[in-house]
Amino acid sequence: MKRILILLGLIGIFGTSPLLAVAADTDSNVVSPQAIELARTLPLVDVHFHFMYNMTPGELKERMDKHNIQWVVGAGAVEGFTGTESFERDLMVKRLLGQRYLPSVGWMSIRRADSDEGNARIYTDPANARRESLLKLLDEQLTAEPQAVFSELHANAESSSTILHLKRRLPTDAPLFVELYKLGVKHQRPLPLHMQWHPDSVERLGKLLASDRKGAVLLSHCGKDTEANQIRAFFQLHPNVYCDLSYRSLPQTLRESQTDPARTIYWGKSMFENAGAKQEWIQLIEDFPDRFMVGVDDVHRWGTYDDVVDSIRTGLLPFLKPETAAKVAYQNAVQLFRLKQ
Numbered sequence: 567m568k569r570i571l572i573l574l575g576l577i578g579i580f581g582t583s584p585l586l587a588v589a590a591d592t593d594s595n596v597v598s599p600q601a602i603e604l605a606r607t608l609p610l611v612d613v614h615f616h617f618m619y620n621m622t623p624g625e626l627k628e629r630m631d632k633h634n635i636q637w638v639v640g641a642g643a644v645e646g647f648t649g650t651e652s653f654e655r656d657l658m659v660k661r662l663l664g665q666r667y668l669p670s671v672g673w674m675s676i677r678r679a680d681s682d683e684g685n686a687r688i689y690t691d692p693a694n695a696r697r698e699s700l701l702k703l704l705d706e707q708l709t710a711e712p713q714a715v716f717s718e719l720h721a722n723a724e725s726s727s728t729i730l731h732l733k734r735r736l737p738t739d740a741p742l743f744v745e746l747y748k749l750g751v752k753h754q755r756p757l758p759l760h761m762q763w764h765p766d767s768v769e770r771l772g773k774l775l776a777s778d779r780k781g782a783v784l785l786s787h788c789g790k791d792t793e794a795n796q797i798r799a800f801f802q803l804h805p806n807v808y809c810d811l812s813y814r815s816l817p818q819t820l821r822e823s824q825t826d827p828a829r830t831i832y833w834g835k836s837m838f839e840n841a842g843a844k845q846e847w848i849q850l851i852e853d854f855p856d857r858f859m860v861g862v863d864d865v866h867r868w869g870t871y872d873d874v875v876d877s878i879r880t881g882l883l884p885f886l887k888p889e890t891a892a893k894v895a896y897q898n899a900v901q902l903f904r905l906k907q
């Protein structure tokens with residue numbers, strides 16, 4: 567059955583006018599009750615989650631159980647004023663959740679090395695002793711903690727980070743990215759890359775992916791500011807690149823933007839909200855069903871966490887074929903991160 571789009575122009579409260587696309591069935595104008603039920607009950611893997619400074623492992627476990635989220639993949643634990651290093655905070659969560667939580671390395675150790683050296687030298691210097699010791703540390707952490715993954719890396723967050731330091735465009739094939747990619751091959755871990763879709767970033771990422779097809783990149787927020795046809799073209803060229811769909815749903819961008827105006831930059835780039843998903847993205851996911859995963863990313867209150875999960879279960883998964891919904895909800899992540907039941 568063919569779906570059509572009903573486009574609702576919403577007057578944005580920040581002066582923009584995002585289009586909210588609602589997928590509807592031409593025959594019945596509703597998604598089947600079976601699709602809704604499946605989307606409500608499928609297990610989920612959240613492949614992009616920041617354990618915030620004000621969260622406790624117990625609160626996260628409660629949320630995961632409530633929403634039937636089987637695994638959470640760390641993307642970098644926020645230290646705040648806790649006095650505990652980011653990786654240590656993630657290990658704290660893992661102590662409670664065991665196999666269900668993948669701690670992440672590099673969130674603050676890379677950033678600290680970067681600010682020690684200055685001018686992005688940790689990334690771009692042809693040779694750099696600080697980079698060597700950083701890579702050694704990451705390698706040791708990934709070896710000691712076989713479940714560990716890489717934290718989100720910001721190759722291009724020129725206009726899409728609230729962290730001033732990350733608002734820049736780095737060469738995606740700079741020496742540090744090349745070395746991290748090699749470490750990813752060694753430990754069989756994808757690199758989670760936050761990269762706005764600037765042509766130069768895209769070209770350099772293509773080189774990185776082609777350098778070794780055994781490596782993989784998981785595009786955080788599916789390229790952040792992308793259109794579906796841009797990802798389609800890139801997927802056709804590169805079999806070893808995947809997308810997480812975190813922070814591309816309207817409830818989160820709307821709710822969070824009320825407390826942090828910098829977050830309004832994501833308006834208009836959302837893919838789905840509770841009422842439905844943009845048809846061009848649904849089509850892309852159906853055409854590449856093994857490449858997409860879901861994520862929550864960072865939330866500042868548990869109410870927003872609930873909203874984001876609800877939008878995944880009501881606005882995205884019901885609009886996919888049953889077998890695609892299961893892949894996007896958890897099977898692709900189980901495969902990519904080699905998750906153990």
Ligand SMILES: [Zn+2]
Nearest residue numbers: 641718863864
């Ligand atoms: Zn993130």
